[in-house]
Amino acid sequence: MDFYLGHENISRGTIRQLKCSNCNFSCDCFSIIGDTEAMNFLGIIGLTNLDSKEIIITHLTKDEFQEYKSLKREKVETRIKKLLNRKNLVWLKKKSDVNGKLFHPCLKCDNQMNISQELSLSEYINFGGKIYTIGNYPNN
Numbered sequence: 001m002d003f004y005l006g007h008e009n010i011s012r013g014t015i016r017q018l019k020c021s022n023c024n025f026s027c028d029c030f031s032i033i034g035d036t037e038a039m040n041f042l043g044i045i046g047l048t049n050l051d052s053k054e055i056i057i058t059h060l061t062k063d064e065f066q067e068y069k070s071l072k073r074e075k076v077e078t079r080i081k082k083l084l085n086r087k088n089l090v091w092l093k094k095k096s097d098v099n100g101k102l103f104h105p106c107l108k109c110d111n112q113m114n115i116s117q118e119l120s121l122s123e124y125i126n127f128g129g130k131i132y133t134i135g136n137y138p139n140n
Contacts, residue, residue, distance in 0.1 A: 001122045005044060005057055006135035013046075015055060015124040018092070018113040020106035026116070028129070029092045029104060030055050047080055047089040053129040056080060056089060083134070 003011045013032035020026070030046020043065045047056040058080065064071055073093040081089055092113075094102040103112040121131055 001125075003057075003121050003131065003133070004135075005059070005133045008044070010044065010057065010133075011121060013057070013121055015119045015121065015129065016115045017117040017119070018104055019116045020109060020111055020113045022111040023106060023109045025106050025108040025113075027090075027092070027107070028053065028055060028124075030057055031118075045076070045091060047077065047091045049086075049088050050090060051088045053124075053127075055124070055129065055131050056084070056134065057131065058134040080134070 001011070002009060003013070010032055013030060016029045016031050018027055018029050027048050027050060029048060032044060043060040045058060045060060047058070049055070060068070060071075060076065061079075064076060071093070073091045076091045076093075077089055080091075081087060090107060092104045092107070095105050096102055097112070105111070106113050119127065125131060
């Protein structure tokens with residue numbers, strides 16, 4: 001099964017099931033990395049519904065992308081929640097540790113979350129998950 005966000009084939013993306021070893025909080029997270037320089041998928045993110053197995057895949061706006069380092073996850077969440085008239089979506093923006101290594105911080109205690117399982121997008125759907133894409137909208 002192929003998945004597209006606009007004209008970009010995002011089928012190589014995965015859904016990582018993350019779990020915090022400190023407080024046991026867990027949630028799903030979209031991940032995609034290209035295998036060549038031409039395939040970098042910059043600005044593609046996933047928001048997670050904490051109440052059900054549901055992922056919303058979209059792009060950062062141009063301004064969000066340019067301000068990425070200082071961008072607060074709540075700003076992106078607010079924009080998408082408003083667009084979809086939803087209240088239960090979160091964006092798991094990665095942080096850098098003291099060595100510069102990226103990790104997903106726990107939404108409850110801010111500790112590093114670990115990958116407990118990784119599924120292809122097709123597998124996620126086969127296990128009852130839902131994936132939605134939002135491709136074209138005003139990019140400001």
